[in-house]
Amino acid sequence: GESVGLHLPTLSVQEGDNSIINCAYSNSASDYFIWYKQESGKGPQFIIDIRSNMDKRQGQRVTVLLNKTVKHLSLQIAATQPGDSAVYFCAENTGNYGQNFVFGPGTRLSVLP
Amino acid sequence: DGGITQSPKYLFRKEGQNVTLSCEQNLNHDAMYWYRQDPGQGLRLIYYSQIVNDFQKGDIAEGYSVSREKKESFPLTVTSAQKNPTAFYLCASSYWDNQPQHFGDGTRLSIL
Numbered sequence: 499g500e501s502v503g504l505h506l507p508t509l510s511v512q513e514g515d516n517s518i519i520n521c522a523y524s525n526s527a528s529d530y531f532i533w534y535k536q537e538s539g540k541g542p543q544f545i546i547d548i549r550s551n552m553d554k555r556q557g558q559r560v561t562v563l564l565n566k567t568v569k570h571l572s573l574q575i576a577a578t579q580p581g582d583s584a585v586y587f588c589a590e591n592t593g594n595y596g597q598n599f600v601f602g603p604g605t606r607l608s609v610l611p
Numbered sequence: 612d613g614g615i616t617q618s619p620k621y622l623f624r625k626e627g628q629n630v631t632l633s634c635e636q637n638l639n640h641d642a643m644y645w646y647r648q649d650p651g652q653g654l655r656l657i658y659y660s661q662i663v664n665d666f667q668k669g670d671i672a673e674g675y676s677v678s679r680e681k682k683e684s685f686p687l688t689v690t691s692a693q694k695n696p697t698a699f700y701l702c703a704s705s706y707w708d709n710q711p712q713h714f715g716d717g718t719r720l721s722i723l
Contacts, residue, residue, distance in 0.1 A: 507651075530709060532711055534714075539716070539717070540716050540717070541615075541617075541701055541703075541714030541715050541716045541717050542654075542701070542714045543714070544711050544712075544713070547711060587653065587654075591709045592709075593709050594709070597708065597709060598644075598656055598659065598669070598708060599709075599712070600653070601646075601653035601654040602653050603651055603652050603653045604653070
């Protein structure tokens with residue numbers, strides 16, 4: 499069945515460096531993707547989304563890249579800060595009526611001082 | 612401020628007991644969802660509701676029940692039939708089913 503997964507379960511980066519978090523998806527019909535950030539004991543927060551008619555979308559310090567050929571999604575965080583420490587996970591949706599999101603297990607990002 | 616409120620933050624269940632988790636939103640969203648989060652796994656959908664007085668089973672509905680009598684409220688009951696209820700439960704809402712979901716801060720359920 500369809501699944502969304504992550505290559506790396508944990509990622510440690512130095513403060514100020516850039517972070518790259520990856521996500522692989524298996525449903526070629528998916529056309530809408532979201533990245534969420536979840537801090538310990540909290541609910542997930544929307545970071546950025548992208549539709550399949552785009553390859554790249556930028557937000558504040560974050561960029562999402564979509565490679566439909568290899569069904570791969572990445573989240574880039576520029577100048578990583580301690581407040582970025584959290585679990586990040588992606589979600590996919592085919593956009594069809596009644597279709598729910600499929601969520602990946604997440605990557606834990608730890609920012610080192 | 613608009614948002615989703617889940618209560619309680621921590622909940623303990625005794626054997627054979629049903630417990631109800633509260634979820635309220637003031638975002639005027641039509642769709643609401645309940646997810647279960649276990650360590651190392653993605654969110655798994657328990658139940659969802661696209662409109663008042665209507666709801667559908669998700670991937671892991673067994674042992675759970677819901678109601679949607681008001682647009683703002685979507686309580687989840689964890690019944691005694693759910694043999695492994697220990698988890699972090701998240702409620703979410705969205706304008707429609709393929710729109711970004713807003714999440715509450717969760718309820719952590721444990722067994723006494």
